[in-house]
Structures are given as structure tokens and as C-alpha cells.
Amino acid sequence: MSDAAKNSGAASPTIGVFDSGFGGLTVLRALMAQMPRARYAFIGDTARLPYGSKSRRTIARYAVQCAQFLVSEQGAEFLVIACNTASALALDAIQDAVQVPVLGVIEPGAEAARAASVTSDVLVIATDATVQSHAYAAACRARGLRALEKACPLLVPLVEEGWTELLVNAGNLTEAYAAQAASAPPQVAVTAEVIRIYLAELTAEAAAQGMKPDTLLLGCTHYPLLRYLLESAVPIGVKIIDSADATAEAAVKLFDQKPVQKRSPNAQFPSAKDQVQVRCFATDSVEKFERLGSRFLGRPTGKVELVDLGG
Amino acid sequence: MSDAAKNSGAASPTIGVFDSGFGGLTVLRALMAQMPRARYAFIGDTARLPYGSKSRRTIARYAVQCAQFLVSEQGAEFLVIACNTASALALDAIQDAVQVPVLGVIEPGAEAARAASVTSDVLVIATDATVQSHAYAAACRARGLRALEKACPLLVPLVEEGWTELLVNAGNLTEAYAAQAASAPPQVAVTAEVIRIYLAELTAEAAAQGMKPDTLLLGCTHYPLLRYLLESAVPIGVKIIDSADATAEAAVKLFDQKPVQKRSPNAQFPSAKDQVQVRCFATDSVEKFERLGSRFLGRPTGKVELVDLGG
Numbered sequence: 213m214s215d216a217a218k219n220s221g222a223a224s225p226t227i228g229v230f231d232s233g234f235g236g237l238t239v240l241r242a243l244m245a246q247m248p249r250a251r252y253a254f255i256g257d258t259a260r261l262p263y264g265s266k267s268r269r270t271i272a273r274y275a276v277q278c279a280q281f282l283v284s285e286q287g288a289e290f291l292v293i294a295c296n297t298a299s300a301l302a303l304d305a306i307q308d309a310v311q312v313p314v315l316g317v318i319e320p321g322a323e324a325a326r327a328a329s330v331t332s333d334v335l336v337i338a339t340d341a342t343v344q345s346h347a348y349a350a351a352c353r354a355r356g357l358r359a360l361e362k363a364c365p366l367l368v369p370l371v372e373e374g375w376t377e378l379l380v381n382a383g384n385l386t387e388a389y390a391a392q393a394a395s396a397p398p399q400v401a402v403t404a405e406v407i408r409i410y411l412a413e414l415t416a417e418a419a420a421q422g423m424k425p426d427t428l429l430l431g432c433t434h435y436p437l438l439r440y441l442l443e444s445a446v447p448i449g450v451k452i453i454d455s456a457d458a459t460a461e462a463a464v465k466l467f468d469q470k471p472v473q474k475r476s477p478n479a480q481f482p483s484a485k486d487q488v489q490v491r492c493f494a495t496d497s498v499e500k501f502e503r504l505g506s507r508f509l510g511r512p513t514g515k516v517e518l519v520d521l522g523g
Numbered sequence: 524m525s526d527a528a529k530n531s532g533a534a535s536p537t538i539g540v541f542d543s544g545f546g547g548l549t550v551l552r553a554l555m556a557q558m559p560r561a562r563y564a565f566i567g568d569t570a571r572l573p574y575g576s577k578s579r580r581t582i583a584r585y586a587v588q589c590a591q592f593l594v595s596e597q598g599a600e601f602l603v604i605a606c607n608t609a610s611a612l613a614l615d616a617i618q619d620a621v622q623v624p625v626l627g628v629i630e631p632g633a634e635a636a637r638a639a640s641v642t643s644d645v646l647v648i649a650t651d652a653t654v655q656s657h658a659y660a661a662a663c664r665a666r667g668l669r670a671l672e673k674a675c676p677l678l679v680p681l682v683e684e685g686w687t688e689l690l691v692n693a694g695n696l697t698e699a700y701a702a703q704a705a706s707a708p709p710q711v712a713v714t715a716e717v718i719r720i721y722l723a724e725l726t727a728e729a730a731a732q733g734m735k736p737d738t739l740l741l742g743c744t745h746y747p748l749l750r751y752l753l754e755s756a757v758p759i760g761v762k763i764i765d766s767a768d769a770t771a772e773a774a775v776k777l778f779d780q781k782p783v784q785k786r787s788p789n790a791q792f793p794s795a796k797d798q799v800q801v802r803c804f805a806t807d808s809v810e811k812f813e814r815l816g817s818r819f820l821g822r823p824t825g826k827v828e829l830v831d832l833g834g
Binding site for chain 1: 569570572576577676677680681683684709710712713716717719720807808
């Protein structure tokens, strides 16, 4: 057992966050904004991504290994599965394998869409693997929503290329966009055009099916980095729901119901002026994680530690 | 042993072609154009892609399994490694593991660039993994060429999205492009703009290093589907060398040196009016392979057979 695990009872509670890659850092970022005084351990299973093309059994095996690492080695008392594929296909297996509360990203995203939608017609954009699982459609249907899903395979590589930097600090979005659109670098203009094409195809398909969507659900952990470009591209009246934010809000509620403090009687949050404590782990490609991760996390990841989880 | 292997001595010789995915079908297409009377067996190790993020040892193990499947199960008497990563990192291991001639894509590509270049300055575009291996730069340097490599991570997903369909049957390229550019669908315009941005960055970097490049080497098996858009985007006087074509030409030469016929004394090519015989195998995602593969192969792949190569 590591020092972190041994000390977890005496320090602030630890929330474990897991993704197949580093996209889930946007979920960690949202969690840190909601619960700045917790400690966090994040693992990206970068050696074995993409999960989307693998069988349910293999995904469950990998996800359980990561979950057990976070609980046993890092002392996590609460797990967030910040990976759409693992949330869709392995949540039950993880819940069976560990003794701490586990939250995925799909149910909170669908729940937030239900709260936001008046027409009960929802658009979902995600990766090809997530769309093929139809996990969001099923979670929406269970809440009385009609969902139309679209795979947008170009958005993840556009984000990973960094062709997204426009306006990340803009306050008044529409005004700032209008002012800066003319001077947007060509890379950002490409991303804006790709988003326009995808959303035009999706809204045309929704209209053809007689839907009146008023909500767009972002079903991929990379998409929060496109939030401003998406805001500028959705039809007027369509609200954007981000699974990362929705999951962080759900985590706070679950946290209140099952306080981590009860599991560690001596635990105390550090004072508000303390830095959020984050340790990041990856199973491969640490350099890429460090290089790109800070953009997803909104702050430096610090040194990413390499771990070997076996086969 | 399969029927194909048992019968290979009595039928036309079989060329085995291997890729981690289905991009290598562009190499198979080039081989079929050069040697229409051979039989072909293609395997895409789609369950375990991408190879680029894995260790050399793991890549070699996977590649050897695929090579042995082609030789032992499909009776291949000659292997083409239509995968840049495996060519860069596993060619020796494959050559050690099988008793038939083996050809990769990198050396033929570099050799064709040497033949084409007058200034001896060459530009290479490829995936991130291939660029990080610097295999093309090394192969060029060994031939007295100076190579500048650039990773273009958006081009593979753009090809896989099919945002490339313009002008595939155009005869006079420049004229046809000028006539049709104004009516290009927005998807193709995005791809053209991405290519323009990448090539502008690459040529600016080359100029900053004092290079006078006259050759652009396509170091990814997906890029032949962008050939026409690339032709329209390169500076005047820059020739495009396609590793797929170069590999097929090298295969013909190697074929002449080590004729497959010698290994199968009774082998006879089918008559010229016979269809080229191709069998395609994949380790996963057969549906995606069938759906996208025909665009790479330039004809239907036929039914793609699923094979399990173990762990």
C-alpha cells in the first residue's frame, strides 16, 4: 500500500477518477470546481485505449483493474468513472468489485438533460463507440426523453490538435465571438466549420423525424473544450448540457448522502487556501498526457506517474 | 491448415498483406494494379489497433501473429507489411519468424523519394506514431536525403469520415479541380483547408531550416485517398510520392528476384480475364472494415472474415 493510501484516513478524503485516456480530466476539473477541498487521484488507462473498440468483458476487466488501483493503492473513498465507454459497459462490474460508491457520466448527463428540456426532445453528440452503445439514448428513454444521437469522430482529434483555443476566457460569449470571429486563426475556423456541418446534419435529421429538440447533450469528455464554439453554433433556444458538469453536480449530491468523512472519522478538509491536491497516473504515453492534459484540466497536471496494471 | 493453404500449391500464388487496421488496403490496391493475377490474403488487426501507442515488443508480437496467420493458414508465399508502425518497429521480427520474403512500406517509400528528388530535400507527412519513430527520416538519411517530418493527426479521421470524395475519377486534375472547386461540398472544403494549414506549417518550417524540398512523401496508408487534394495543395514543383505505389513497385521487383512460382512448381496464374482473388480478414470491427474498406480498396472487400489470434 502506498503512503497516500496509508495516510488517507488522516488527511482529506480522496476521490478517485478514472478514464481510458485523459479526456476525463474535464470531469476532474468540474469536480475540483465543485469540491475544491477534496484530494483527487486520476488514472488514465492510456496503454489500452481506445476502449470503444473492445468487448464488454475486456472493458470490464480493464476498468475494474483501474478502479481497484484507485481504491487499494490510492485510498479512494469514492469513484467517478469519467469514461463514457466504461460507464456504459462496465459500471456494474466496477460497483461489484469495489466497496466504495461509484458514479458514471451517462446517468448524470441524461438526468441533467431531463431537467433542462421542455420539449423532451434531446440531441446527443459523442464518439462513434458511445453512439453505437446507445447508452445515452437508453438513459434518456428511461426518463421519458426522445434522444437523437450523432457520432462526431473529428471532434476528439481536433481537440487533441489544440485547434480550439478561441475565447476560452471570454465573458460575454456572443459579443466576444462576433468581435473575434473575423480574426480567428484558420485552425479554429476549421473546427467551427466541422461543428457547423455536424450540427446541421443532426438538426436536419431531427426535423425529418418530427423532433423539436431544445437540448444538446455533450456525451464525450473532450467536448467541454469546444463549449464556446458549440454555443456559437447551436440553433437559438437550444441549451447545452455538459456531462462533465452534470457528473460533478451529481457527485456532490451523492457525496452528501454518503459522506466520505464517515469512512474516515479523522478526515479533515484542508483549509480553503490550500491548493487542490491532485495526483495523476497513466499506464502509458505519460509525455502526451502531460503535454495535453493541462488543457483539459485547466491547470498543470503536475508530473504524471506511470503505473503498470499488468495485461 | 485451411483449404486455402492446402490448395495454394495448385492455384495461383498468394501474397499476404498485413496492417493494424484497414488503411493498408491502399497498398493492396496498388499491388493488385501491378500484379492483377496473384491471389491476395489481407489481414487487419483491428482488435488491437492502434499499434502506434504500444511498445516495440508488443507490436512485434502482434505483427508476428498476423504474419504467421497469413503464411500458415492462408498459404502466403510473400508478405507485404502495409503498416507504417509495424514496418518501422517489427520488420526484423517478422522476417525472423517466417520463411517467406517480407517487404515493408518505409524503405520503398524512401527509395522512391530518392529517385524523385533533385534537391535531396524531402518532406514527409504521416501519423504522430510514425513521425515519432523517425523511421522515414532514418531511411531517407541512409540514402543521402534530408527529410523533414510532420505529424498530421487529423487526416486519418477525415479520410475515415469520408470527407474526401471529390474528383476521384478526374482525368486532368488541375482543370477538373478548377472547374469543380467552387461546387465542392463543405466537408471536402474542410479537408482541403486542413491540408492547406498542415502543408503551410511544414513548408514554412522547411524554409526556416534552409531546405529546398521538391518531394512530398506520403507516409501513411490512408493518405492515397487524399491524393487529389494534396496535388492541388503542394507548392508548384513539388512531386508527391505515395508509399503504397512505391511498395507495390518494389514488390514487383522482389517478386521477379524471388518468384513465388519457384515455391509452388505447379502454380499457374489465372487468365487475365479472371477476377483478382482477394480474401480479407479482421480481428474485430468487421462491419466498419466492410463499410469503409471498399473506399480504400477501390472495389468491394467482399465478406470480411473474423479471426481470433488470441491475446
